[in-house]
Amino acid sequence: MKKIEHIGIAVKDFAASIQLFEKILRVPCYKTEKVESEKVNTAFFQKGETKIELLESIDKDGVIAKFIDKKGEGIHHIAFEVEDIEKEMRLLTAEGFVLLNEKPKHGADNKLVCFLHPKETNGVLIELCQEIKK
DSSP states (O other): OOEEEEEEEEOSOHHHHHHHHHHHHTSOOOEEEEEGGGTEEEEEEEETTEEEEEEEESSTTSHHHHHHHHHOSEEEEEEEEOSOHHHHHHHHHHTTOOBSOSSOEEETTTEEEEEEOGGGTTTOOEEEEEEOOO
């Protein structure tokens, strides 16, 4: 793993949350994107090397909606950048970690992603992400 790529935050009110984080971070949102496979709208901010991703459910039965219903708004996941996502998935599986998807899938911000089950990671949802090379 190379570094923390971003921290994902689940939010109820996307527009208000974008304005809030623009004020907190004093930088504009650099990208919004709908990720149909995950049933979310995403908004990204970058301050130095640190990136924040806001996640709003676009489906009342979506993962983010369920998360907010159960735990409220807040930190949803921590994403780590990896060089080779498939290799990392094999290594972590060999170490006994449970992956939430068997193959990398397309995520937001031009990334391949895979999640580790939070029951295996002290309750923290971990995302592996790899930049898709063009």
